[in-house]
Amino acid sequence: MLFRGKCRMRTSMSSASRPKGGSFGTTPWNETITIMRKLFWPAALLLLVSCSKGGAHSGGGTDTTTNNPPPAAFDINSIEDTYADVSAFTYYPKWGPYNVHDPSIKKIGDYYYCYSTDVGYGITVPAGIQVRRSKDLVQWQFVGWAFNGVPGVAAQYISGNGGTPNTGIWAPYILKVGSELRLYYSVSSSTCKLSTIGLATATDPQGPWTQKGLVVNSTCSAPMTNAIDPTVVITPSGEHWMYYGSAYDGIYVVQLDPATGLTLKAGDVGKRIANRGFTNSNYNGNIEGAEIIYNSALQKYFLFIAYDWLETKYNVRVARGDKPDGPFYDLNGVDVNTNIDHTPMIIAPYQFSGHGGWQGTAHCSVFDDGSGHYFIAHQGRPGVNKYFMDLHVRKLFWTSDGWPVASPERYAWEGDSTIAQTSLVGDWEEIDLGYRVVPGYANEQVSPDFQVAVPLSLAADGTFNGSGSNKWSYTAPWLTLNWSSGRADQLFVQAGRDWENKKATIIFTGLNKDGMAVWGKKK
Secondary structure: OOEOOOOOEEEEEOOOOOOOOOEEOOEEOOOOOOHHHHHOOOHHHOEEEEEOOOOOHHHOOOOOOOOOOOOOOOOHHHOOOOOHHHOOHHHHHHOOOEOOOOOEEEEEOOEEEEEEOOOOOOOOOOOOOEEEEEOOOOOOEEEEEOOOOOOHHHHHHHHHOOOOEOOOOEEEEEEEEOOEEEEEEEEOEOOOOOEEEEEEEEOOOOOOOEEEEEEEEEOOOOOOOOOOOOEEEEOOOOOEEEEEOOOOOOEEEEEEOOOOOOEOOOOOOOEEEEOOOEEOOEEOOOEEEEEEEEEOOOOEEEEEEEEOOOOOOOEEEEEEEOOOOOOOEOOOOOEOOOOOOOOOEEEOOEEOOOOOOEEOOOOOEEEEOOOOOEEEEEEEEEOOOOOOOEEEEEEEEEOOOOOEEEOOOOOOOOOOOOOOHHHHOEEEEEEEOOOOOOOOOOOOOOOOOOEEOEEEEEOOOOEEOOEEEEEEEEEOOEEEEEOOOOOEEEEEEEEEEEOOOOEEEEEEEEEEOOOOEEEEEEO
16 A cells, blocks of 8 residues: 555754764765765755655667657646645645656556655655656656655664664665565665665555565674665576665675575675775765666666765766676776776766756666666756756667667657658757766765757758868768767767757767767757
């Protein structure tokens, strides 16, 4: 069963503080990870509450996602960037794509179900994992909460180790194993690295859920990462592997028992498989929010990771490997367990012209429609007010050499029809997803570092931007831009929606030869 806000609430005003202590090896380190994570939403504005106790695009196959718009009663233009008018708790049935953070989405039956962190804009919200569903990935229905409060087994672990459990549940992950649904979730505290990942099961996506125990635990003294942000992959041979972690010691992987969903070996925390770079012995920023998939067409495992502070510079990196327990490699063939920042970065804070931009664009969920067409979902915070949290769902495409790239615009029922070359001629906006290292967390990464659109003009004679030395060519669906500087962009072209101007358009996405993601939309 789902819980629909009928529990007694306890409110508390959030406050951002920076506890001391903790280390990574010999590296001194701020223990704001727990606070700088999903605990204090968002500083003084947000109140928390608890209840009482493929080479071709999209991988080929037949697209079973609904491409036709829903009935006229739903107006896609009713989806706004901000939602103060429905933010009060009494309006929770209208939250649809709003108040979404750390989504996990799977297609179960006729619906895509989304499970996400307990958050709300400027209000109190019950603890229990928010649940939404949609038939088309555009129109979302808020259907309630999975649990009635923080599970007792998780709360008892935190309190039994001297901490106070947070009043909300973070970063759930949904997995279907035969007829059983497994819902992994994170419960943490403001105590250094005192966290746990729990598991509940059900046969219906709306519950009821049965608690099955704790999967992985962490404490400040344990030489490991923070036990939050789970994601699981099932290998072709039937092995189950869970990936998790936030800051402290990067991303870990541990093998699970397929029969129970718990660790195959009791007490096992696994090993580290991903890390990032340092500046003056300090992390360049956070590393967390892993997502894992196995692409059967490419016969590769893809590991998606969130970098940086979740309100501002949050961005998505990706690596790939041949085995579930690694190693995973970046675009340059470097093991992502080495202490450098890795590419490619496929989603980052961005700003098209005439719009305030989107920041905090990471901690993604990657899923398919059952026929090999992939999507990537994440939170998006509008630049006009970073405390709103919207669900973004984008199409995911694959380059000719097998790397995923994301649409620059949110999904809006667009099909896969080929775009004619003549339709490309004209004025565009282009965004290069560049990156600037700003070591630190909330206090240091105050700017989202928007990657801002610049004009691009494709002429009918095969040149662009008014220079005869800039050449473009098109072999559907791939657009090639050869710049006079020697830069070359390989870009996938498809129909899309211009969400900033609320109209249909054409989009492109891809990587240039230097591994930078390049986005564009036609004016």
